[in-house]
Amino acid sequence: MSALRAAAGAASGTAGAAGGPPPADDPRVALLTTQLKKVRYRADALIDVLHAVQDIYGYLSPEVLTTVADALQLPPSRVLGVATFYHLFSFEARGDHTCTVCTGTACFVKGADALMAGVTEAYGVAQGATREDGSLSLLEARCIGSCGLAPVALIDGAVVAKATPDALIAAIRTAMEASESAEDAVREAAAGEGGAA
């Protein structure tokens, strides 16, 4: 899902190194244009396009929604109306990491509430919200189709099966630490390059 975003990130990284791109060179615009061309600017592909926008930008901003409306020749009200109807579309940036607790029936019966409460307490983040420092969003999903392994949660899209609150909290910590050390590595590498130059 986030492959597109990663590609955009990588591309913008290069562009940035080349000296800061003017906004029109935002690589995400090109990605979105590719998607729009792929659906041949058909208005009935609106939902597909909104998925692509969320993939590329991480969320739906008013500006991009206006762009989409123009491109598909739809009234902005129609685009916003459709976007707000469906639960999967988000209008705010998500945290660096997401923890999605399944609250489908199988997981409910096996204690999804305790998972949700555990994460809320350990990380001080309410259900459906993002931590103030932007490090973690806590979301809910209605059945991800792994009911045989209930209760389940997703951390950045990876399934944690037969989860307990403690295991889930630990897995979130691992994910957060992994990205921290990755960032450290990037910073060190950057510093190394700087030194070489």
Added chain:
Amino acid sequence: MSGGVDLFDLAQKEREEQAVYRRTVLCCGSTACLSGGAQATQDAIRDVVAEKGLEQDVRLVATGCMGLCSRGPLVKVRSRGEDDVLYADVDADAGRRIAEQHLAAGQPVEERTLSLEHPFFARQVRVVLENMGEIDPNRIEDYIAHGGYRALRDAVSTMTPAGVIDVVQRSGLRGRGGGGYPAGSKWKLLNEAKSDQKTVIANGDEGDPGAYMDRTVMEDDPHRVLEGMAIAAYATGAIKGYIYVRAEYPVAVRRLEQAIRQAKRHKLLGKNLFGTDFSFDVEIRIGAGAFVCGEETALMASIMGQRGTPVLRPPYPTERGLWGHPSMINNVETLANVPTIMRRGADWFANIGTETSRGTKVFALAGKLENTGLIEVPMGITLREIIEEIGGGVAGAKAFKAAQTGGPSGGCIPLKHIDTPMDYDSLLALGSIMGSGGLIVMDEDVAMPDVARFFMRFCMDESCGKCLPCRAGTYEMYELLDALVTGRGTAATLVRLETLCEVVRTNSLCGLGQTAPNPVLSTLHYFRPEYEALLVPDGAHLAGLPGAHVAAAAESASAFADGSERSA
């Protein structure tokens, strides 16, 4: 065979290639087992096979779901001239041992095996899931080698559309999406509609939160869905098909996209199939998280890129569907039955199941059971057989309390009805529904008013907001249930709740609202004392009680919608 591929050639070639190997290792590579570490298991087995130089001897296949998800990762070893050996809980270490002992030295690792005579497997009858755990869902050749696309070829090149519909009608196949409408009759309606722009739609929205039958079929046997759709299209005169998949199933989307590409390449989709005039193409549409989009008119709105709000029927989709042209919606599992029915005949299928519910049903067996996973059983099997034999009984020495079928639109079946046969009519008589196949078992620890509140919260969140009885009614019912569960409810609360159930049930526009009260009504019916135990005496807190506007809501609701119809 004129035009296109010769399937027999392809199937023969594939079978010969597979037969070269002395052993085949079928590793469950479905989503559930993958989240349990199946990739590491496969890698470990592959490494040992390479180390020992067994590549010429052993074929490794990542298959679809083998069913017993709670004991995954599952691995099956098939050796020439020997019985299959099934292994459960195969982590990477166990995988390595199996490779070293069984694959290299021919010695099964006894302590990890699970008998295929185990009731979990022995009690099942596989029609829809016949290829699960047998084929590689990424390869069309494997599907064809297992008899795939033969039914389509025979239908298109040797049968009339009316002949195909006749087979489906005689088979007694009913819709597996919940309503149970006879599939053949629906096909006939579309066949009789006059238009050259007809479409068939596979409903893969699978909204019931706690079910994954359709996901598994789409992910692990995607060609079966395409073949079923193509046969439906030939029988009805449709030129185009859509599969509507919920966005929560990205793997299903990828597998279906790949399957469509493969089918096109082999000229099993596209123009002039099998050298005839019949042309058919399939497109995928992805949902975006809205339960109501499983309802057929809402689903069509969503395919057209609009808000997924339902409209009143009639006109039915077969009269007025996508872009105004006649369309037909079938559930994924309904369509997945079709290739096998065509191949093995209507009589064969009609012999499975009961008088009014023919064939099998796939259930996602979940909740507090020893064995959870995906099962396919003949209709008419009793709930007790499913729970005690297939499910291995309630986990942890607890007592069975109830099983929920039909998800948020369904109801519960208590212990005293555990010997009920699972068929459309018996479940309706108990105040539940067959539903799409979610079967969730609850033990004595689960409080039924909690369950009712859980489902009502779901319906409240998912109500599309178009009609008042559902929009306001689900909200009020949720508040009333919440008051009860949190010790703020009085006898009057319960009365209000029951009144409101009736109003919402009879006045809502679509099936979502019409069935939203079901979990409340059925838990009230069977577990009323649990609700009564929650009641507090009339008191000062009554004034602030939610539901004070219920009477008003009820009145305006009755005034609002008269001509509404019951669910499909």
